[in-house]
Amino acid sequence: MSFAPFDWIDAEARHRAAAGLVRTLRPRDAEPELLDLASNDYLGLTRHPEVTAAAAAAAHRWGAGATGSRLVTGSTALHAELERELAAFCGFEAALVLSSGYAANLAALTALSGRGSLIVSDAGNHASIVDGCRLSRAETAVVPHADPDAVAKAFGAHDGRALAITDSVFSVDGDAAPLPALTEVCRSANAALLVDDAHGLGVLGDGGRGALAAAGLAGGDGVVATLTLSKSLGSQGGAVLGPARVIDHLVNTARTFIFDTGLAPAAVGGALGALGVLRREPERAARARDVATALYTRLTAAGLEAVRPDAAVVAVRAPSADAAVRWAADCRTAGMAVGCFRPPSVPDGISRLRLTARADLTEEQITTAVATIVATAPRQAGTDVS
Numbered sequence: 001m002s003f004a005p006f007d008w009i010d011a012e013a014r015h016r017a018a019a020g021l022v023r024t025l026r027p028r029d030a031e032p033e034l035l036d037l038a039s040n041d042y043l044g045l046t047r048h049p050e051v052t053a054a055a056a057a058a059a060h061r062w063g064a065g066a067t068g069s070r071l072v073t074g075s076t077a078l079h080a081e082l083e084r085e086l087a088a089f090c091g092f093e094a095a096l097v098l099s100s101g102y103a104a105n106l107a108a109l110t111a112l113s114g115r116g117s118l119i120v121s122d123a124g125n126h127a128s129i130v131d132g133c134r135l136s137r138a139e140t141a142v143v144p145h146a147d148p149d150a151v152a153k154a155f156g157a158h159d160g161r162a163l164a165i166t167d168s169v170f171s172v173d174g175d176a177a178p179l180p181a182l183t184e185v186c187r188s189a190n191a192a193l194l195v196d197d198a199h200g201l202g203v204l205g206d207g208g209r210g211a212l213a214a215a216g217l218a219g220g221d222g223v224v225a226t227l228t229l230s231k232s233l234g235s236q237g238g239a240v241l242g243p244a245r246v247i248d249h250l251v252n253t254a255r256t257f258i259f260d261t262g263l264a265p266a267a268v269g270g271a272l273g274a275l276g277v278l279r280r281e282p283e284r285a286a287r288a289r290d291v292a293t294a295l296y297t298r299l300t301a302a303g304l305e306a307v308r309p310d311a312a313v314v315a316v317r318a319p320s321a322d323a324a325v326r327w328a329a330d331c332r333t334a335g336m337a338v339g340c341f342r343p344p345s346v347p348d349g350i351s352r353l354r355l356t357a358r359a360d361l362t363e364e365q366i367t368t369a370v371a372t373i374v375a376t377a378p379r380q381a382g383t384d385v386s
Helices: 007-019 049-062 077-090 101-111 127-136 148-156 179-188 244-253 265-280 283-301 321-333 363-376
Strands: 035-037 094-098 118-122 139-143 162-167 192-196 223-228 238-242 313-317 336-341 352-356
Touching: 035 363, 049 265, 077 094, 077 223, 077 238, 077 265, 094 101, 094 244, 101 127, 101 192, 101 223, 101 238, 101 244, 118 127, 118 148, 127 139, 127 162, 139 148, 148 162, 148 179, 162 179, 179 192, 238 244, 265 283, 283 313, 283 363, 321 336, 321 352, 321 363, 336 363, 352 363
Parallel strands: 035 336, 118 139, 118 162, 162 192, 192 223
Antiparallel strands: 094 238, 223 238, 313 352, 336 352
16 A cells, blocks of 8 residues: 555645745856845845955854853843834833844734734734734634725724734835824724834834834833844844833743744854944935835836835836746846745735845946846836847
């Protein structure tokens, strides 16, 4: 009798191929060969000599790994320093560093909710938020995108502890959440507001202090932020920021903190180095936004359909998933890397090229990027490329 418990995987693979949704890994070389509009290195700090030197110095001093969970042996003086620096920079009372932004969202959502509570989640939120809601055991209400009135309605139907969760800048289209309005809704309902500022840190606010700082909401009693160190700070890891009592609660209850190995010292050191550069060069934040605006303005002027960026993400719509894949591949052949978002990664089912603006892009590189995207665009995308 044959034993083939994974035959079902072959059928799944055939379905993915038929739908044009096959994903593959593409290892890159250490030295970039392509013009990069695909990574999240918004401030151009991943290869900055101060950042890489700080990462190397941390590895030499503290070792290659954290050696254990942070509650056992994995918490170093370097971790504590990064937490103080992040909290001070972003305007919060305290911070907690975790191994990824994904882990930070799971930690915050599961520790701040639970059975009998309500989470109100924006339909456009990141997958890590979706998974955090599922793991929380709380009742979850998914509301229409960027709709404070829908959040208020969901709160009104619940009696008990509640929180609203939203991306500050949505990763698919690059639009910003209506944070002031959401804050007022949460205050009226005596609910907490949890904001994933992964795409706002380093780009929005005075000197890149984030979307909550830009809205004047950082440090509020009912406000908690999560963020990643892997985008604007060019490193790896995540963090939760908020009132000290919230952070203490996470240390004692958040499973992705308690049972996970601490963030590697090199990543901690790199993030600290990047924060130092950003403090000294706050103009990088405005430059990233200016590059995004330039990409949007020139692409739409050429007839392509793009979403006006609120931060550093520029989404250019494609007529289909297959067309988006071909478009991205043609850009790569022409010497440029772009992101390709398609179902199920996009909640509205519309496939896109996703471009990430970087503060270190030159005017010549911006011109090249626009020309490449326009020249390779599918005819159905809204421009005549003949």
